[in-house]
Amino acid sequence: MATRPARDLIGPVLTARAVTRSFGPTVVLAGVDLTVAAGETVALLGGSGSGKSTLLRVLAGLDDAAGGHWTLPGAAAVVFQEHRLLPWKRAADNVALGLAGPDVGGRVARALAEVGLADRGRAWPAELSGGQAQRVAVARALVREPDLLLLDEPFGALDALTRLRMQGLLRRLRAQHGFAALLVTHDVEEALLLADRVLLLDGGVIAEEIPVRLGPAPSPDDPAFGALRRRLLDRLGVPAA
Numbered sequence: 001m002a003t004r005p006a007r008d009l010i011g012p013v014l015t016a017r018a019v020t021r022s023f024g025p026t027v028v029l030a031g032v033d034l035t036v037a038a039g040e041t042v043a044l045l046g047g048s049g050s051g052k053s054t055l056l057r058v059l060a061g062l063d064d065a066a067g068g069h070w071t072l073p074g075a076a077a078v079v080f081q082e083h084r085l086l087p088w089k090r091a092a093d094n095v096a097l098g099l100a101g102p103d104v105g106g107r108v109a110r111a112l113a114e115v116g117l118a119d120r121g122r123a124w125p126a127e128l129s130g131g132q133a134q135r136v137a138v139a140r141a142l143v144r145e146p147d148l149l150l151l152d153e154p155f156g157a158l159d160a161l162t163r164l165r166m167q168g169l170l171r172r173l174r175a176q177h178g179f180a181a182l183l184v185t186h187d188v189e190e191a192l193l194l195a196d197r198v199l200l201l202d203g204g205v206i207a208e209e210i211p212v213r214l215g216p217a218p219s220p221d222d223p224a225f226g227a228l229r230r231r232l233l234d235r236l237g238v239p240a241a
């Protein structure tokens with residue numbers, strides 16, 4: 001069994017300080033500070049073009065032109081809006097990609113079972129629905145036993161019903177595995193359904209931090225949910241209907 005250092009650490013799974021990123025003269029990140037505690041889900045909300053994906057890419061180590069400091073002491077895995085499966089590899093081989101150590105086959109099978117695809121391991125990506133392909137992408141992240149999941153609009157390309165199912169799946173997996181998550185979204189409801197805290201990215205900085213205290217099973221019908229939704233929509237400049 002692989003050792004799991006970070007989940008036993010008393011401390012954050014992500015710390016970022018003064019993160020900056022510009023594209024030519026355009027400053028997208030102007031000094032972002034954020035912290036994600038072990039087991040915590042933080043939603044990163046912001047308008048289109050506010051720099052959410054840029055920040056996630058920087059934190060995931062996919063952009064080496066950024067400034068500032070950030071540390072991820074444990075294992076991290078990324079799920080993007082597109083599943084990014086290799087079309088020439090079967091589902092199970094996509095999940096196994098880059099894995100080493102004992103019993104890779106067993107670990108892959110367990111991860112696929114956890115996302116509800118126990119019998120689809122031999123399928124090619126082209127044979128999977130959009131929701132199934134995204135489940136494989138979640139299994140590929142899960143099998144790495146992450147302390148932190150970095151999620152960039154992971155359900156943004158799915159239909160509304162599939163999206164709800166995937167949100168439920170993420171909550172279940174989180175409860176079972178205890179990973180922390182940084183969830184990039186522009187969907188206010190998704191942020192409130194999943195997150196312990198919402199960070200609002202605006203003007204290249206975290207302009208506001210909103211704790212979400214809606215209990216273990218938040219419902220859009222709850223007046224407290226409605227009040228937070230309105231506050232966030234106001235903040236994003238969406239007028240009341």
Ligand SMILES: Nc1ncnc2c1ncn2[C@@H]1O[C@H](COP(=O)(O)OP(=O)(O)OP(=O)(O)O)[C@@H](O)[C@H]1O
Pocket residue numbers: 023028046047048049050051052053054055186
């Ligand atoms: N490779 C790049 N080259 C030039 N500009 C870029 C590049 N990547 C991002 N940008 C710019 O940085 C800004 C932030 O983009 P980013 O994709 O991070 O925003 P976002 O908040 O994720 O938006 P959305 O919600 O629409 O996905 C945008 O103005 C975008 O045009």
